[in-house]
Amino acid sequence: MQKNIKKKVIELYKKGFGCVTITKKLKIPKQHILKILNSEKIIRKRNRCDYLEYDKKDEYFIINRVCPKCNDLVETKSKNKTIACRNHFTKIKKKSLCKRCSLKLQIGKGNPFYGKKHTNKTKQKISKSRKGKATGINNSMSNLEFRTKANKNLKKSWESGKLENTRKKMSECMKKTLRSGKIKSKVSSKKEKEIYELLINHGYKVKRFFKIDTKICDLYIPSLNLIIEYFGDYWHCNPKKYSYDYINQKKQMTAKQIWDYDKHKVDLIISYGYNLEVIWESDFKTNTNKILTIINKYDKSINTTPERS
Numbered sequence: 691m692q693k694n695i696k697k698k699v700i701e702l703y704k705k706g707f708g709c710v711t712i713t714k715k716l717k718i719p720k721q722h723i724l725k726i727l728n729s730e731k732i733i734r735k736r737n738r739c740d741y742l743e744y745d746k747k748d749e750y751f752i753i754n755r756v757c758p759k760c761n762d763l764v765e766t767k768s769k770n771k772t773i774a775c776r777n778h779f780t781k782i783k784k785k786s787l788c789k790r791c792s793l794k795l796q797i798g799k800g801n802p803f804y805g806k807k808h809t810n811k812t813k814q815k816i817s818k819s820r821k822g823k824a825t826g827i828n829n830s831m832s833n834l835e836f837r838t839k840a841n842k843n844l845k846k847s848w849e850s851g852k853l854e855n856t857r858k859k860m861s862e863c864m865k866k867t868l869r870s871g872k873i874k875s876k877v878s879s880k881k882e883k884e885i886y887e888l889l890i891n892h893g894y895k896v897k898r899f900f901k902i903d904t905k906i907c908d909l910y911i912p913s914l915n916l917i918i919e920y921f922g923d924y925w926h927c928n929p930k931k932y933s934y935d936y937i938n939q940k941k942q943m944t945a946k947q948i949w950d951y952d953k954h955k956v957d958l959i960i961s962y963g964y965n966l967e968v969i970w971e972s973d974f975k976t977n978t979n980k981i982l983t984i985i986n987k988y989d990k991s992i993n994t995t996p997e998r999s
């Protein structure tokens with residue numbers, strides 16, 4: 691009996707059947723078959739991996755195949771040569787497409803979720819499972835280290851020009867919104883309002899939230915062609931109080947970034963031909979009236995007295 695099986699196994703194997711097929715045919719475990727073949731020293735070497743051409747890049751073995759759809763080269767890579775080989779053959783067997791082709795298939799109707807919606811029950815489930823997660827300090831973005839890292843990476847992509855299309859779209863969209871007047875006001879401070887009222891009380895015609903291109907300015911006095919920007923010490927990181935690397939938590943920007951941003955606005959206002967005065971909170975904290983002294987510089991009607999030399 692034993693001998694009969696042995697003979698049969700050898701016979702089948704020599705005919706070219708593989709171990710798995712023999713296992714199925716004779717209904718004996720594969721291990722058993724391997725044992726027989728090994729004892730006869732006739733086991734075939736599985737050498738399909740030896741025929742492959744491998745590229746070596748760093749620690750990786752790379753095997754190329756062709757995408758069945760677009761005929762582009764697709765890489766299969768692994769640090770382990772055998773795994774790279776196995777994955778390569780599995781992908782060929784499955785007729786796997788390249789990443790681009792398979793993503794394309796998932797657009798629209800090809801997407802498994804196309805036309806489907808989560809049921810209310812599922813929504814509740816998702817909501818429940820997300821509750822309390824990734825909020826507050828559990829959100830990785832609350833960690834300054836990660837935030838700085840993300841910021842750095844984004845900046846890198848931004849500066850490399852990779853996001854140029856995104857930037858253009860965002861910029862155009864925002865400019866459109868601002869020019870259309872959809873955004874009319876901005877956050878204004880008590881002090882700003884105080885200055886506004888002071889100027890009105892002194893007979894000036896003043897416009898608030900005056901728009902120049904895409905920027906909204908605090909105050910504008912048309913008769914003096916003068917823009918007044920009121921800078922809160924904290925919000926604009928008064929250089930008298932903050933160093934360049936101070937991180938403004940509310941704005942999530944460094945003082946230097948805020949100064950650069952403000953400088954850009956200032957330059958823009960001047961480039962449009964307006965007079966400009968920047969008024970710092972700390973300079974006018976005690977005496978708002980001081981602002982009149984500054985404005986008088988522009989008021990020709992006051993400067994009519996001839997200068998004495």
Ligand SMILES: [Zn+2]
Nearest residue numbers: 757760788791
């Ligand atoms: Zn493809």
